[in-house]
Amino acid sequence: MSEDHTAVANPIRSLANAEDGVTAAFELVLTPALFAFLGYLIDRWTGLGPLFVFVLGGVVAIYEVWKLWYTYTERMKELEAGVPDAKGPRSE
Numbered sequence: 497m498s499e500d501h502t503a504v505a506n507p508i509r510s511l512a513n514a515e516d517g518v519t520a521a522f523e524l525v526l527t528p529a530l531f532a533f534l535g536y537l538i539d540r541w542t543g544l545g546p547l548f549v550f551v552l553g554g555v556v557a558i559y560e561v562w563k564l565w566y567t568y569t570e571r572m573k574e575l576e577a578g579v580p581d582a583k584g585p586r587s588e
Contacts, residue, residue, distance in 0.1 A: 520564055528557035 532553030539548045 520567075524560050524564060527560055528553045531556040 535548030535552035
């Protein structure tokens, strides 16, 4: 019975991981695009050139890349902490 439970749990975990990746991809593309569009509206309203398009879109794009990198490295640290050391216990 426990074998059936693990057979079901792995695909569910895989789907959750895939969903996280799709969510990250949408955030990486759509959030900077939305802020760039808001910058475009501000630029049209103020009569400036494409200043706010680049500032808002660029800052948000940099933030999204940083957030993706940070969450990935933290997740890898968590996973690595759960893996036993291949060399065995250290003796000091």
